[in-house]
Amino acid sequence: MFRIVSLVLLASISAAPRASAELIEFTVRVSADFEFQVVEGGPLAQALIDAGITPPSGFVPFRALGDITFTLDDTGAPTGGAIPFTSVRGTFEGVSPSPALFLPFTLSPEVEFYGSPLSELTNIVRQDGQIVSGDVENLTMDFTLVPQAPNPLAGVNFFTDGGLSFSAKGVSVPFGPGTFLSLTGDDRFNVYMGPDPDPDTIDPSQLAVIGRNRTLTVVPEPASLALMAGGLGMVGFAVAVGRRTRGRLKSLRPVPLDSDHDAFP
Numbered sequence: 608m609f610r611i612v613s614l615v616l617l618a619s620i621s622a623a624p625r626a627s628a629e630l631i632e633f634t635v636r637v638s639a640d641f642e643f644q645v646v647e648g649g650p651l652a653q654a655l656i657d658a659g660i661t662p663p664s665g666f667v668p669f670r671a672l673g674d675i676t677f678t679l680d681d682t683g684a685p686t687g688g689a690i691p692f693t694s695v696r697g698t699f700e701g702v703s704p705s706p707a708l709f710l711p712f713t714l715s716p717e718v719e720f721y722g723s724p725l726s727e728l729t730n731i732v733r734q735d736g737q738i739v740s741g742d743v744e745n746l747t748m749d750f751t752l753v754p755q756a757p758n759p760l761a762g763v764n765f766f767t768d769g770g771l772s773f774s775a776k777g778v779s780v781p782f783g784p785g786t787f788l789s790l791t792g793d794d795r796f797n798v799y800m801g802p803d804p805d806p807d808t809i810d811p812s813q814l815a816v817i818g819r820n821r822t823l824t825v826v827p828e829p830a831s832l833a834l835m836a837g838g839l840g841m842v843g844f845a846v847a848v849g850r851r852t853r854g855r856l857k858s859l860r861p862v863p864l865d866s867d868h869d870a871f872p
Contacts, residue, residue: 630693631738633781634676636828639699639714641821642666643798650800651760651815658759660708666819667706671699671714672826677782679728681738689729690738694718695748711755716748726772728780743775745791752798765798765816768809773823786825794819 645652645662652662675697679690699714718726726748731741747770754760772791779786800815 629681631679631681631690631780632676634674634697635782635786636826637673637675637697637699638824638826639671639673639822640824641669642819643669644817644819646814646816649815650813654760654763654800655708660759663706663708669701669705669709670703671701671705671712673697673699673714675699675716679738679780684731686731686733688731689727689741689744690731692718692726692728692746695746709754709758709760711758713753713755715751715753717750718746718748738780740777740779743773743778743788745772745774746788747772763800764802765800767796767798767818769796771796771821773821782825784825784827788823790821796821 644666645655645664647662655662675695677692678694678696680693682690684690695716695718697716699716701710701712701714705712725744726746727744728738728741729744731738733739749767749770752765754763773788774791775786775788796818797814798816798818799809799813801810801813
């Protein structure tokens with residue numbers, strides 16, 4: 608699966624964390640950022656040439672945005688302990704600066720369990736029994752990237768041959784705006800192209816793309832941005848009105864004829 612998470616995570620929480628008996632679950636807006644380089648002579652390069660398109664050279668930036676739900680199992684570990692991630696669900700939609708050639712596309716994450724090291728929230732901090740922060744360690748996910756119509760590659764799967772891991776220190780729970788998860792380990796990763804996103808059946812000849820610089824960034828929800836913009840607009844309006852009002856009042860104030868000083872400091 609296109610276990611590419613390069614993804615950028617600015618965010619406003621669309622759902623407060625829920626702690627039902629053992630699970631903590633929250634949904635945030637996430638930006639996934641990464642870079643791709645088309646492998647010369649690979650299946651993607653050939654598919655583009657067959658479509659009359661010159662394959663891009665060098666690494667090209669991609670971005671996808673989506674509302675992503677993170678679930679952790681609160682095992683009751685004390686402050687300083689660790690709890691595991693159990694799932695990451697949702698779908699990213701490709702956006703600019705992704706090349707128009709590759710839009711639209713979807714990117715779907717899935718937590719994978721590869722044994723040790725586990726995908727965990729470590730060094731947890733509790734307040735009144737609730738987990739409020741911790742360190743994300745080796746959050747390992749597979750991703751499937753699928754171009755959508757009218758993209759000429761619509762329906763083709765792009766996937767890696769192993770999960771991509773992300774880490775971050777001192778994050779709030781739920782993840783707040785600006786939470787940034789960066790890659791763990793090797794920066795480069797292989798991306799394969801084919802109908803079956805099964806890493807157990809990968810053919811080396813399917814290598815299509817080299818990826819790098821994968822990050823995930825929590826971003827504000829569109830509604831939050833609109834409210835912020837509206838609030839700033841009202842502040843600007845109030846300042847402008849205040850200035851105009853003060854200007855009118857200044858023009859009406861009499862200037863003392865015996866004063867050597869500016870009447871309007």
